[in-house]
Amino acid sequence: MELPGSEVVGLFLGFLLLSVAPRSSARFVVEKNSLRVTSPDKIKGTYDSAIGNFGIPLYGGSMAGAVVYPKENQNGCKEFSDFSVSFQSKPGALPTFVLVDRGDCLFALKVWNAQKAGASAVLVADNVEEALITMDSPEEDSSSAKYIENITVPSALIEKSFGETLKKAISGGDMINVNLDWREAVPHPDDRVEYELWSNSNDECGVKCDMLMEFVKDFKGAAQILEKGGYTQFTPHYITWYCPQAFVMSKQCKSQCINHGRYCSPDPEQDFSTGYEGKDVVLENLRQLCVFKVANETKNPWVWWDYVTDFQIRCPMKEKRYNKECADGVIRSLGLDVKKIEKCMGDPNADSENPVLKEEQNAQIGKGSRGDVTILPTLVVNNHQYRGKLEKGAVLKAVCAGFEETTEPTVCLSIDVETNECLNNNGGCWQDKTSNVTACKDTFRGRVCECPLVDGVQFKGDGYTNCEANGPGRCKINNxxxxxxxxxxxxxxxxxxxxxxxxxxxxxxxxxxxxxxxxINECKEKKACQCPECSCKNAWGSYECTCSGDLLYIRDHDTCISKHSVETKSAWAAVWVILIGLAMAGFGAYLIYKYRLRSYMDSEIRAIMAQYMPLDSQAEIPNHMNEERQRNRDDRHWGLAAVDLMFEVFTAG
Incomplete structure (x- = not known):
C-alpha cells in the first residue's frame, strides 16, 4: 500500500507514538511532593502537589515560603514587569511562592515569568477538577528553548479546590505560609540507590538532544565515583517502538526498523529520503546497550559513560561519522572487546526477536510505582521518575536523596566530585609510552582527549588514536x-x-x-668504488674505498692515482702559484709607475703653459703691458708648438 510521502510520514510516526508501550495499556505515574500549610490555622494541613518536569526541585530537602496571588496577570502568561509587579522578598522575610492559574499558555512560561519577577517557587492552580498531572516541558522551539533551560525555581501543580481555598484566604487578608517538602519524593529502601537513564543516541533532535548530551558529559564524573564506590547501581535504557504489522514490508518500516519491524526509531530528520535513517539510531542504541553489558561483565560498568561521551564527540551525525567504523574505534580505545559486543548485538536482519531489545521494550512498561516511560530523556531513581531539569547538581541531589539520612556517601556532602580518570588506561586517549606524552587531561567534567603542547611543540590529531608533533623542535620529542x-x-x-x-x-x-x-650496501649495489684498482668495504650508513699498492683513492672522482704523482702535481702547483704571484706584483708596480709619471708630467706641462697663457685665476694684466703682450704673441705660437712636441715625447715614453 503506497501513500503520498508526507501522509506516510505522519501516519507512520503516529503509529510509533501509539506503540510506545507495546501490547499493553500505557500508565503514566505522577510524581508528587508534600505541600503543608502552616498558617492560618483554618486551612492548616497537608495537601498533594505534582512536581513540575522542569526547573530544579529540591530533592532531599524542603523550602518554606509565603504565598501571594497577583491582582493582575493571574495566569502568568505575560511578564510581571509589564504590570510593575515584583515578588522579590525583603531581607529577613520568607521567600515568595507565587500562585498562578492554569490556562492560556505553557506551564513553563508561567514559571519563567514568575521567576524573573523574583519568585522562589511557583504554584499552579488547576482550572478543572481532575486528578493531578505532571506539568511537562513543551516541545522546544526557538522561542521556548531560550527560557526552559534557565528555569531554576521549583514548581508544582495543585488541585482546583485547594487553589480556590488559597485564593479565598489571601483575599480575606490572611498571610499564608507553606512548606514544600521533597524529602520523601525519592524512597530509600536500602543502602544502595538504583537509578536508570532512558535516552537516545540520536544527536540531531534539537534542544532536548543537546541538553541530554551536556548532562551526560557533566554528570559522568559523579556517576563514576558513585558506581566505583558501590553506592549506586546504574542502568542505561533506550526506547524502541515496533512497526504495525500492516506496514512491516513498507519502505518506511524497512528504513526505520530492524529485525523485520520489531524494533524501530523515528527518522532523525523525519525525512525518509535523505540522511540517516531510524534503523541507524536503533543499531547504535543497541550497541550502547551491549557496551554496558560487556563492560558490566568485566566489573567495569562505568565505562558506559566513557563510551557515550566519546561517541558524541568523535562520531556526530553532522560530520557523517555516526557509523559502525567510528564506534568500533571508540570501543577499542576503551579496551573493550569488539567481537563480544557484535555477538551481543546479534543479526539485525533476522526475522526473530533480539533478546537485548526485547528486554528493553518490556522495561518500558511501568512496574510498581514507576509508570511507563514515554518521555525522552527520563531519569528514574529508586523506581520513581525524576521530575525537573537534567542538570548535574539537581540530579545529584535526587540520587543522594535515595540514601537514608546519615548513610549517604561523602560525594553527596561535598561539591568535590572530581576524579583523575587519566590514571586508568590513560582514559582511553592517545599516549606515547616512550616519551610519556599523553592526550588525556583530567577536568571537573571528567577526562578529555586533547593533543598536548610539550616544550613549545604542539601535537596535532584527534587525541584518541593519534597525536603527532608539528613544527620546529618536533625532532627533539621522541625523534x-x-x-x-x-x-x-x-x-x-x-x-x-x-x-x-x-x-x-x-x-x-x-x-x-x-x-x-x-x-644501503653501496659496495654490493655497485654505487661506489667502480675503478679497477678500487677495493670496497661496506659500513653502517656509509662505505670505505681503498686502492691497491701505493695508490691513493680520490672519492670525488672515484679513482685511484699514484701518491708520487700527487706529490709532483703538488710541487708544480706551488711553482705556478709563485710565478703567478710575481707576475701580479710586477704588473702592480708598473701601474704605480705609470700613474706617478703621468702626475709629474701634468705638473710640468701646467708650469710651462702658465708662462705663455694666463690661467683663469690670474688677475687682469694692466694696460701698459698690452704692447709687451702684443710683441710676445708671435713668440707664444712657437712656445705652444714646443710644448706639444714635449708632451708627445714624454707620453710616448
Whole structure:
C-alpha cells in the first residue's frame, strides 16, 4: 500500500507514538511532593502537589515560603514587569511562592515569568477538577528553548479546590505560609540507590538532544565515583517502538526498523529520503546497550559513560561519522572487546526477536510505582521518575536523596566530585609510552582527549588514536615519531623539522623513515668504488674505498692515482702559484709607475703653459703691458708648438 510521502510520514510516526508501550495499556505515574500549610490555622494541613518536569526541585530537602496571588496577570502568561509587579522578598522575610492559574499558555512560561519577577517557587492552580498531572516541558522551539533551560525555581501543580481555598484566604487578608517538602519524593529502601537513564543516541533532535548530551558529559564524573564506590547501581535504557504489522514490508518500516519491524526509531530528520535513517539510531542504541553489558561483565560498568561521551564527540551525525567504523574505534580505545559486543548485538536482519531489545521494550512498561516511560530523556531513581531539569547538581541531589539520612556517601556532602580518570588506561586517549606524552587531561567534567603542547611543540590529531608533533623542535620529542638508531659511536635520524615528508631516511639508508631505515650496501649495489684498482668495504650508513699498492683513492672522482704523482702535481702547483704571484706584483708596480709619471708630467706641462697663457685665476694684466703682450704673441705660437712636441715625447715614453 503506497501513500503520498508526507501522509506516510505522519501516519507512520503516529503509529510509533501509539506503540510506545507495546501490547499493553500505557500508565503514566505522577510524581508528587508534600505541600503543608502552616498558617492560618483554618486551612492548616497537608495537601498533594505534582512536581513540575522542569526547573530544579529540591530533592532531599524542603523550602518554606509565603504565598501571594497577583491582582493582575493571574495566569502568568505575560511578564510581571509589564504590570510593575515584583515578588522579590525583603531581607529577613520568607521567600515568595507565587500562585498562578492554569490556562492560556505553557506551564513553563508561567514559571519563567514568575521567576524573573523574583519568585522562589511557583504554584499552579488547576482550572478543572481532575486528578493531578505532571506539568511537562513543551516541545522546544526557538522561542521556548531560550527560557526552559534557565528555569531554576521549583514548581508544582495543585488541585482546583485547594487553589480556590488559597485564593479565598489571601483575599480575606490572611498571610499564608507553606512548606514544600521533597524529602520523601525519592524512597530509600536500602543502602544502595538504583537509578536508570532512558535516552537516545540520536544527536540531531534539537534542544532536548543537546541538553541530554551536556548532562551526560557533566554528570559522568559523579556517576563514576558513585558506581566505583558501590553506592549506586546504574542502568542505561533506550526506547524502541515496533512497526504495525500492516506496514512491516513498507519502505518506511524497512528504513526505520530492524529485525523485520520489531524494533524501530523515528527518522532523525523525519525525512525518509535523505540522511540517516531510524534503523541507524536503533543499531547504535543497541550497541550502547551491549557496551554496558560487556563492560558490566568485566566489573567495569562505568565505562558506559566513557563510551557515550566519546561517541558524541568523535562520531556526530553532522560530520557523517555516526557509523559502525567510528564506534568500533571508540570501543577499542576503551579496551573493550569488539567481537563480544557484535555477538551481543546479534543479526539485525533476522526475522526473530533480539533478546537485548526485547528486554528493553518490556522495561518500558511501568512496574510498581514507576509508570511507563514515554518521555525522552527520563531519569528514574529508586523506581520513581525524576521530575525537573537534567542538570548535574539537581540530579545529584535526587540520587543522594535515595540514601537514608546519615548513610549517604561523602560525594553527596561535598561539591568535590572530581576524579583523575587519566590514571586508568590513560582514559582511553592517545599516549606515547616512550616519551610519556599523553592526550588525556583530567577536568571537573571528567577526562578529555586533547593533543598536548610539550616544550613549545604542539601535537596535532584527534587525541584518541593519534597525536603527532608539528613544527620546529618536533625532532627533539621522541625523534618526531621517526626512525633513529646509534651504532659504533654514530647516530642517524630520519626526522625532518620541515618539508613535505616528516620522516625521510638519511643518506646511506633506505626505508619508510618511520619504522625502518636499512643500511644501503653501496659496495654490493655497485654505487661506489667502480675503478679497477678500487677495493670496497661496506659500513653502517656509509662505505670505505681503498686502492691497491701505493695508490691513493680520490672519492670525488672515484679513482685511484699514484701518491708520487700527487706529490709532483703538488710541487708544480706551488711553482705556478709563485710565478703567478710575481707576475701580479710586477704588473702592480708598473701601474704605480705609470700613474706617478703621468702626475709629474701634468705638473710640468701646467708650469710651462702658465708662462705663455694666463690661467683663469690670474688677475687682469694692466694696460701698459698690452704692447709687451702684443710683441710676445708671435713668440707664444712657437712656445705652444714646443710644448706639444714635449708632451708627445714624454707620453710616448
Amino acid at each position: 618526531g615519531g621517526c626512525w633513529s638508531d646509534s651504532r659504533d659511536g654514530h647516530s642517524y635520524s630520519a626526522c625532518l623539522d620541515f618539508g613535505k615528508s616528516k620522516c625521510q631516511c638519511p643518506v646511506g639508508f633506505k626505508g619508510d623513515g618511520v619504522k625502518t631505515c636499512e643500511d
